[in-house]
Amino acid sequence: MQVDExxxxxxxxxxxxxxxxxxxxEALEAAExxxxxxIGERGDALNRDETKVSSNSNxxxxxxxxxxxxxxDNAGVVGEEYPTDARIVTxxxxxxxxPALILDAFGSGAQGVLVAACKPELCHYVNGSSTxxxxxxxxxxxxxxxxxxxxxxxxxxFDTEEGKRFADCVNGFYKKIVELGVIAxxxx
Amino acid sequence: MAFGxxxxxxxxxxxxxxxxxxxxxxxxxxxxxxxIREALDLAQLEKQIxxxxxxxxLKAEAYPCSRPGIATLTxxxxxxxxxxxVIAGCTPRLHGGLLAQACESAGLNRWFVDMANIREHCxxxxxxxxxxxxxxxxxxxxSIRKVGLARSYEAVRMKPRNSVLVIGGGVSGLGVAAExxxxxxxxxxxxxxxxxxxxxxxxxxxxQKPYPYRKAAGDIIxxxxxxxxGKVKLLKQTEVVSLMxxxxxxxxxxxxxxxxxxxxxxxxxVATGADxxxxxxxxxxxxxxxxxxxxGRIITxxxxxxxxxxxxxKTVHSVLFVSISVPELSHSGxxxxxxxxxxxxxxxxxxxxxxxxxxxxxxxxxxLEREFARAKSVGVMFVRLDDERxxxxxxxxLRVGMPAGDxxxxxxxxxARGEAFAYVDNGLEIKGDLVVLPTFLRPRVDSRxxxxxxxxxxxxxxxxxxxxxxxxxxxxxxxxxxxVGSCHSPASILESSSQAMVVASRVSRFLGSxxxxxxxxxxxxxxxCRGCSRCAEACRWDAIEMTPLDxxxxxxxxNDTLCTGCGVxxxxxxxGAPSLAPVSQDQIRAMVEAVGA
Numbered sequence: 001m002q003v004d005e006x007x008x009x010x011x012x013x014x015x016x017x018x019x020x021x022x023x024x025x026e027a028l029e030a031a032e033x034x035x036x037x038x039i040g041e042r043g044d045a046l047n048r049d050e051t052k053v054s055s056n057s058n059x060x061x062x063x064x065x066x067x068x069x070x071x072x073d074n075a076g077v078v079g080e081e082y083p084t085d086a087r088i089v090t091x092x093x094x095x096x097x098x099p100a101l102i103l104d105a106f107g108s109g110a111q112g113v114l115v116a117a118c119k120p121e122l123c124h125y126v127n128g129s130s131t132x133x134x135x136x137x138x139x140x141x142x143x144x145x146x147x148x149x150x151x152x153x154x155x156x157x158f159d160t161e162e163g164k165r166f167a168d169c170v171n172g173f174y175k176k177i178v179e180l181g182v183i184a185x186x187x188x
Numbered sequence: 189m190a191f192g193x194x195x196x197x198x199x200x201x202x203x204x205x206x207x208x209x210x211x212x213x214x215x216x217x218x219x220x221x222x223x224i225r226e227a228l229d230l231a232q233l234e235k236q237i238x239x240x241x242x243x244x245x246l247k248a249e250a251y252p253c254s255r256p257g258i259a260t261l262t263x264x265x266x267x268x269x270x271x272x273x274v275i276a277g278c279t280p281r282l283h284g285g286l287l288a289q290a291c292e293s294a295g296l297n298r299w300f301v302d303m304a305n306i307r308e309h310c311x312x313x314x315x316x317x318x319x320x321x322x323x324x325x326x327x328x329x330x331s332i333r334k335v336g337l338a339r340s341y342e343a344v345r346m347k348p349r350n351s352v353l354v355i356g357g358g359v360s361g362l363g364v365a366a367e368x369x370x371x372x373x374x375x376x377x378x379x380x381x382x383x384x385x386x387x388x389x390x391x392x393x394x395x396q397k398p399y400p401y402r403k404a405a406g407d408i409i410x411x412x413x414x415x416x417x418g419k420v421k422l423l424k425q426t427e428v429v430s431l432m433x434x435x436x437x438x439x440x441x442x443x444x445x446x447x448x449x450x451x452x453x454x455x456x457x458v459a460t461g462a463d464x465x466x467x468x469x470x471x472x473x474x475x476x477x478x479x480x481x482x483x484g485r486i487i488t489x490x491x492x493x494x495x496x497x498x499x500x501x502k503t504v505h506s507v508l509f510v511s512i513s514v515p516e517l518s519h520s521g522x523x524x525x526x527x528x529x530x531x532x533x534x535x536x537x538x539x540x541x542x543x544x545x546x547x548x549x550x551x552x553x554x555x556l557e558r559e560f561a562r563a564k565s566v567g568v569m570f571v572r573l574d575d576e577r578x579x580x581x582x583x584x585x586l587r588v589g590m591p592a593g594d595x596x597x598x599x600x601x602x603x604a605r606g607e608a609f610a611y612v613d614n615g616l617e618i619k620g621d622l623v624v625l626p627t628f629l630r631p632r633v634d635s636r637x638x639x640x641x642x643x644x645x646x647x648x649x650x651x652x653x654x655x656x657x658x659x660x661x662x663x664x665x666x667x668x669x670x671x672v673g674s675c676h677s678p679a680s681i682l683e684s685s686s687q688a689m690v691v692a693s694r695v696s697r698f699l700g701s702x703x704x705x706x707x708x709x710x711x712x713x714x715x716x717c718r719g720c721s722r723c724a725e726a727c728r729w730d731a732i733e734m735t736p737l738d739x740x741x742x743x744x745x746x747n748d749t750l751c752t753g754c755g756v757x758x759x760x761x762x763x764g765a766p767s768l769a770p771v772s773q774d775q776i777r778a779m780v781e782a783v784g785a
Contacts, residue, residue: 073279076308084319087783088309096755108784125754126643127728
């Protein structure tokens, strides 16, 4: 990693003044010294790291920012475990989820998309959840045309405090995605 | 937009980055005491984040939400000239507002700040340290991409209109109006109360002396009416046709006997009450199939309270009050029904001492101890039922079935006179010639229509529901619309009156303060719009207008006052023209890319 080379800069020691005791000094030192790196040099330091744990069953979870987001947080509050491959993207409302975004998730390597919406009668925007239902149904058809099993797209409605159900749902969906395997992409 | 576009293209490896246009991003990595530090490999994480494009400042901190933590952050923003900040830690719902405010105070726009949730979404739900660290990196990476593309937006601030519309002239609606008149000294306010019927009063008009008042229900209404007389605009036979606009500035069309007029209101109070379920309707949802074998009369509580009375108690010897709960009707176990039944039983026994009054019940809420004691003291006899001790109608009264082996242990409080009851095989027979069932309340038939027009949520049965029963009682999700009384859940007169006070104070607080509207509104990129009008058709709020251009084409334009920010327009556009400021579709796409890979 290129940044490592540039760690020892004159200002690095000075910037340590705001390090509080008990914190990992080395890492902070590295981080603080970044300030002195010219922006031009930073440009090519893209996050292409070699340490990535290989994983081929990533799930993108789109959560509505209202109740499902609270349910997702609640899973953390009650400590319900689910796979690390499940990653959450919070939006204002599941109703703004477009087919393009769902397919984008597959495009960037996800093997499954879970959409967590509010219960339709509780939708903050009244028609967001019902729109989401339609969009997901349409996208499932589109996905089939593209050779992606419609089973890889799942919509679930959550209320607040449903952390356990959220985790159970993610676990169930993840199991299905692992069973389905990696999306087969035809090589050109 | 300049830097946003360029950063959005950096995902390809061959593309060049325009160096001057990368924002300076600062990342604060919260340890949350030791919680996150123990769950994730932070040294590794810091290395990886430091290598991300645009990151010029990284600070690991035990508590960034603490006062020293915030001071460090604001200092860093100023001194390191940070243009974007990502705070990786707990859920934005916890300290998001606080930290965003801190960043704002240091001169950063609110939308240049994002929180990556590596606690609830990561450290707390995973046990594999290496993989959790990998996920945390992806989550923080997504936030960095998101703020990198962010644009600044300012919240819209405005004063609400000083007018209130109260829908419904029952005890709740009149109560709110009267309370608002009381509060008027603090606030100049136009209050309009609309009533669907010709006379205000609602269900109360049918009652004689409701508990705990010692006066006729009609007088309660008169008293409330006299309080608001001349100070509140009372429109009879008027209904809401449509609602447009946003909190503080609602445009409401009211139909006054067919004449539709437009009015502007700052706030709206929904007090439409509920309908009483009569015996015929009750039989439809809960067929008490043995009811036909009963030779006496069956009524509901409201028939007992109706003025003038419909039952001549000179011909009645024994009255049986039966508490039933009907799963088909929501809130059928509400305390209101127990309250009304206990009170009516006590009043009946007090006024007709020679009458035999029985009370068959499953549960009475513990806070009705006083009413229970009162009924017991005047000589009402109680029979406790449970799942096994069920009731059925027989010719001369009711029979309480008992499970096998339960020989006559039904507790009968107070010694009954004469031959009023007898133990029979597997049960207890109680004689009676009048059975009183609860008068259940259910949502008005048009409540769903009103909910649709006012865009407020209802529960599965049609009662209006608030966003949080404890944190925001009386509110709706949409600030500026409030709910009171039985249209929310069955409420007694006392409950309605106290709810009216709560709502009146919330309304006056709402109207007295400045409204801050988030800039979460649809924005249509005019360079991309082809004028197909799909978005205008999809918009539930009619917030998108198609404006014709000189060359004959059309262009979609968003009316900011009507837009609720749902983002539905962005899902239907095939060109991707609409976007929900201040988090654009591109930003979400960038986040998806970061977490999906």
